[in-house]
Amino acid sequence: METINSKNINAGTINAGNVQLGDNYYKSIEYLDMEKNISRLKELIELAKTTEKKIQYNQELQEEEDKLEGFKKGVISLAETFQKIVIDTERLKTAQQLFNEGKFKEARAILDTEQIGTEQEKLLKRKSELQNQSQQNIEDLHNNANEYLVLAMLTAIDFELENRFEKTIEYFELSLRSERNAENLYFFASFLGKHNQNNKSEPLYEELLSVCRILAETNPKTYLPNVAGILNNLATLKSKKNEFGKAEQIFQEALSLFKTLSKTNPKTFIPFVGMTITNLGNLYRTKNEFGKAQLAYQEALAIRRTLVETNPKIYLPDLAVTLNNLAVLQQDKNEFGEAEQSYQETLSIYRTLAETNPKIYLPNVATTLNNLANFQQTKKNEFEKAQQAYQEALAIRRTLVETNPHAYLPDLADTLNCLAVLLQSKNEFEKAEQSYTEALSIFKTLAETNPQTYLPDVAGNLNNLAVLQNDKNEFGKAEQSYQEALSIERTLAETNPQTYLPIVAGILNNLANLQLAKNELGKAEQSYLEALSIKRTLAETNPQTYLPDVAGTLNNLAALQRTKNEFWKAEQSYQEALSILITLAKTNPQTYLPYLAVTQINLGIFYLESKVDRDLSIQFIDEAIENLLPFGEIPYIQNYLQSAFGVLTKWGIDVEEYLKDKAASNPES
DSSP states (O other), X not given: OOOOOOOOOOOOOOOOTTOOHHHHTTTSHHHXXXXXXXXXXXXXXXXXXXXXXXXXXXXXXXXXXXXXXXXXXXXXXXXXXXXXXXXXXXXXXXXXXXXXXXXXXXXXXXXXXXXXHHHHHHHHHHHHHOSSOXXXXXXXXXXXXXXXXXXXXXXXXXXXXXXXXXXXXXXXXXXXXXXXXXXXXXXXXXHHHHTTOHHHHHHHHHHHHHHHHHHHXXXXXXXXXXXXXXXXXXXXXXXXXXXXXXXXXXXXXHHHHHHHHHHHOHHHHHHHXXXXXXXXXXXXXXXXXXXXXXXXHHHHHHHHHHHHHHOHHXXXXXXXXXXXXXXXXXXXXXXXXXXXXXXXXXXXXXXXXXXXXXXXXXXXXXXXXXXXXXXXXXXXXXXXXXHHHHHHHHHHHHXXXXXXXXXXXXXXXXXXXXHHHHHHHTTOHHHHHHHHHHHHHHHHHHHHHOHHHHHHHHHXXXXXXXXXXXXXXXXXXXXXXXXXXXXXXXXXXXXXXXXXXXXXXXXXXXXXXXXXXXXXXXXXXXXXXXXXHHHHHHHHHOXXXXXXXXXXXXXXXXXXXXXXXXXXXXXXXXXXHHHHHHHHHHHOHHHHHHHHHHHHHHHHHHHHHTSOOHHHHHHHHHHHHHHHGGGTTSXXXXXXXXXXXXXXXXXXXXXXXXXXXXXHHOTTO
């Protein structure tokens, strides 16, 4: 399930002043070269005769466009920096003039000299010799820090420099060596964060926070917004590191500040209130604190609906983000009516936005369609609606892959995998296998260069493929796929048990089913019991989510116990599963009646073959048929009905007469 997160905000309130971007970077050599490269790559894509070449050129194009975007943002940051710092040396004055003329390499050359380093050494030596640092020494070191700061930022946008990243870090660190101030701490932390160096950026943000807190004591109007923004970014970093307690505490402080600021300046800060509350909702959902998450999303939703009324062009995308996340939460809570309503509203917003800006919002249309289809399939058994939504999402994503495979191949694979699961449910095995195989090929290719991100997808796809192979009685292939998936998920669970232990349990359950089918009873029991132990533990803290899984594993364990002639244990397992599913079906019959019916059929068979009791067997089968008939058009439900009818036949009951009697006594059935 895909959840959209609000991005980090710029913590600064720095203004770019009178510098106009058209005055300095459109005429720069770097900009012109990047534009030429982009045009050339677009032509090569048009001329490419093979898919491999097209993918290669698309990847190069994406990299070049990302480089150009980074270049533009770097120029904006430099413009902000020049407006913020004191230009108090001849080198800085010359560098600023060259920068304003778009001569970025020349500006860098002015500052990239041995003289700055020599001056820094002298100043630091002088500082250590002075018992009380002189004002002149303080000012000179401040200027030296600013020169290195500007040099670092000029180096960051020199994409032709071979060791650009390392040199940028070196100059930022030299700037901090002369003086640690709000400007160089912020821009260095921001640079590291943009390059996913979160462990290195975190202590800088914490130091920056301390600096800005002190500044806010004497100048709250200027620096309190900075404090709030830094807190939001720091909380996001903590959340990524699964330090949820710290993240929540920091988000709450950021929220409190933004709410205070919004009282005097609502136009500026109310949007940040909505963003921070959404981020809190995402955090609560990750922690499975669904009640808190729902309250947060509802509050953010109310704010963003109000903002949309005043400026729909700017705030409709934010409203869609919160609606989507709320829909995912409602689905997790089995609030299916509310979830569908939220998904449909999200989809409607993105369709509207995509009409005027398809490049930005068509991917969101596809994502929402994918989420909606998954919901319709897994929670409401509305297979035709789900297939229609998947097919539309797939068509959009195939189109997006043609223009940018590097960015959209993961999304295409995700939809292929979801569609395959649906096709398998409809017994369209060949089509399902074709979709699984295409998705697995994509995920394995992606995992070669980015295993941390895509290995979970490889494992999930392997598990689904194994289920299909099992259904096709290809037991050898199925076991190989399960074991490969299980190995990946166990490794992932070592470092992140909260996320991956439920998946380990699911694969263990599936593997045990296969081992049972192969009559490997000892292995099967071991797998079931490990899966059941994991799921019982998970259900203690989150029963609504994991009790259905407990019931499913109990059903499977009971089947194994029957095979081993452990009838008392089997009966106990079936009855516990039955009790759980009866409770679940009372509040959500559309989802859980079919599962309840499966357990009732299993009990009907148990009292037919293992612990013979005609009345109990027929009673459970009759209840199962009653629960299944409303879903009779669904292919896999028809399979369940045939199993139930088979039990009646073995008891000598004519199924046609039985159904006629049932129809007469209950015409609606």
